[in-house]
Amino acid sequence: MPRPDGRQPDELRPIKIQRGFTQAASGSVLISMGHTVLLCTASIEIGVPEWMTGKGLGWVTAEYDMLPASTGRRRERNRAGKLDGRTQEIQRLIGRSLRAIVDRAKLGENTIWLDCDVIQADGGTRTAGITGAYVALHDAISFGRSKGLLASDPIIDSVAAVSVAKSSGQIVVDVDYAEDSRADVDLNVVMTGGRSGGAKFVEVQGSAEGGTFDDGELQAMLAAARAGLARITEIQRAALAAPRP
Numbered sequence: 001m002p003r004p005d006g007r008q009p010d011e012l013r014p015i016k017i018q019r020g021f022t023q024a025a026s027g028s029v030l031i032s033m034g035h036t037v038l039l040c041t042a043s044i045e046i047g048v049p050e051w052m053t054g055k056g057l058g059w060v061t062a063e064y065d066m067l068p069a070s071t072g073r074r075r076e077r078n079r080a081g082k083l084d085g086r087t088q089e090i091q092r093l094i095g096r097s098l099r100a101i102v103d104r105a106k107l108g109e110n111t112i113w114l115d116c117d118v119i120q121a122d123g124g125t126r127t128a129g130i131t132g133a134y135v136a137l138h139d140a141i142s143f144g145r146s147k148g149l150l151a152s153d154p155i156i157d158s159v160a161a162v163s164v165a166k167s168s169g170q171i172v173v174d175v176d177y178a179e180d181s182r183a184d185v186d187l188n189v190v191m192t193g194g195r196s197g198g199a200k201f202v203e204v205q206g207s208a209e210g211g212t213f214d215d216g217e218l219q220a221m222l223a224a225a226r227a228g229l230a231r232i233t234e235i236q237r238a239a240l241a242a243p244r245p
Helices: 085-099 125-146 215-241
Strands: 015-019 027-033 036-046 059-066 110-120 159-167 170-173 185-192 201-208
Touching: 015 125, 015 215, 027 125, 036 125, 059 085, 059 125, 085 110, 085 125, 085 159, 085 185, 085 201, 110 125, 125 159, 125 185, 125 215, 159 215, 170 215, 185 215, 201 215
Parallel strands: 059 110
Antiparallel strands: 015 027, 027 036, 036 110, 159 170, 159 185, 185 201
């Protein structure tokens, strides 16, 4: 059954990744997945948090926020120390997801900050943030190596994320806001790209919203996520294969 926007159940929204969107950051990406648009930047900072000093390991961390006019109704800005629970949850997810594909020993005692700012929200902002942040991270690492900040490449795999839902009795992938708001079950799935062996799960977040789901439906949702993420990984690779702007 076609979805509200005309897509087939396994069809992703149009995805565009524009590298080098800003000049100041070591890596920057404007990513759009349908009408969801984020600016993801990656910045290298010499040194690590105090609790990590002297361990010879680097750190990758993320901040996420939605700009006031990113939704239909203006939202207040999050201020330092006053982050709402959803914002904290999402930025921690992004940080965990990107740390999963970085060899922190090769990173040395350096910190990479990933900043994901939602310009326009139409569902899937956290998954778009992870997908775009990986590309920004990749470019920041290349920049760091070219400047002699890093001796070797610490990235051990790619990572991407996608949403999948049970909505109107069918399994659908890459859910927009209209579908998400009435979904019976909603999952966010993060996976590696499978550079060394098969793709592996980094995190699966799921909950019943308006109904329940059984083992078979869970496996169907994970299979749909796997297929969607394979296509997203190819889009990431194509974006990185082009010369950096």
